[in-house]
Amino acid sequence: MSLSISPAARDALQSWLEHEKALNGAASNTLKAYRIDVLGFLAFLSGHFGASTGLAPLARLSVTDMRAWMAHERGRGVAARSLARSLSAVKSFCRWLGEREGFEPTAVLSTRAPKFQKKLPRPLAEDAARAMIDTVELQAQKGWVAARDAAVLTLLYGCGLRISEALGLTGADAPLPDVLRIRGKGGKERLVPVLPAAREAVDRYTALCPHDLPADAPLFRGTRGGPLNPRLISGVMEAARMQLGLPATATPHAMRHSFATHLLGAGGDLRAIQELLGHASLSTTQAYTAVDTARLMEVYDKAHPKA
Template sequence: MEILSAFLDHIARERRLAANTVEAYGHDLRSFFDFLEDHLGEPVAIKAFRHLHASDIRAFLAKRRREGLSDTSVARVLSAIKTFYHWLDDHHGMENPEIAFLKGPKRQSRLPRPVSVAAARDMIETVEASGVEPWVAARDAAVLTLLYGAGLRISEALDLNGDMVPAPERLRIVGKGGKVRLVPLIPAVRRAIDEYARLCPYRLTGETPLFYGVRGKRLQPAIVQRGVQVLRGALGLPETATPHALRHAFATHLLSAGADLRAIQTLLGHASLSTTQVYTGVDSERLRAVHAGAHPRG
């Protein structure tokens, strides 16, 4: 377990992987170590990793699949093992080519599913007109407007502190892996934040959250997710209409309006352009649907 702790500390501190990724890798590797203890018939020592074969890893992955893991989850488990072996090679000189060339199940690519322009507008307007306390309605509208108008992840929006009031024209965001980006705030987003700040009954400073829950603590993602679930029912939207679908909509609607893919990558905080390119598939699907619906022979 000491070597696992050292590895997890490395990917968290030096590689700056997201906390959720570090947690998932830790869970996967603990499961792997438990399997090896039974598989090898003895406690696992570091030297054992040098002599493992691809067949040992495949046996573990087959076990995980029998336990109900999807192809995507099995691919993540293999990624955790290969990343661990890469670290073993770098820090302990423990190369194992058999493991390096292992391939996992092919992941099915799934396009992001954004909400439409009309649905995004309806979600925000419905929240603004809800019968809850005015400051809570303004808060929820400001959060949704940030997700759709600035493309933030829900965690990024809720991590903001009160020192950004009045809302600036550009917002400094610390995203996944500690990556910093500057996001411009359009007037509609700034107005929504400032209106919430005007009505908020709690102090807003650099030491306090920007978005409060009703009990005076930092607003939690589950509250926003439940609120969007209620909106889905009220507006007849599909289950794919989630808070993250508003971030997808931000990117897709910018692309449809002619925005440059590199600019969208920067705004979203994607490390790789290939991550942003999935939105070109969404736009292509939309264009095909428009063509099929509008053409006389469609």
């Protein structure tokens, strides 16, 4: 693929990725996805125009060219959701390039993403979320490991943390303060209130943990003392959900979804929940409104007397 792309286009792509990392704090996995998406787009243009794609053709892209690329992607089996993600990366790259090179990528920016059905979050019921934490704690043979696993899940459900955020805590964060300062996606910071249950769970873990927990090292450790691998938490949750008869959607991220959905169901303000979760856009948080509505309709259908 890269052989058909000019050095100038490849250098521009690399500069844009460095820009995204430095200014927008894009994560490594995000940058990897951006690279694949834009390289695919540039490779298509090379074949579309019949020559190695430099920077000049990018300034002359038409609506027809963009439609041809999207048709090509759909033709090779790319799903609408994946194509929408690729288009977003291409738009971002071309917008940045246009500002740098002095052209307006109108055709690219005006291209509409394909419609697709957004997947709603799959939260656990309140009793299932609590049962998950209790069951995980009973699985481990070592007491400190049981306390560790329960503490991590309590942070996911009680504070709405992502698994990467929970495992990103250091010894300096213990004992947990009343409010945690969390650095989330894109380097965005947010303040998260800490429930007494979360503080107590972490206190119990740190009291039992046999490893030193210095301020500048990870708070949660594996059995050999290294940083806790998130796959271990996924594994213990998988074992627990099989015991509890829960679906495969009962994952670490589902605990975060449950935090948001249960807050909303209890009357929580959507904007406040957005801040607690660290969502950049309110539309992301609004997905939980649909989840709660779907749950209410399910209860209504079961309870409503039918004629």
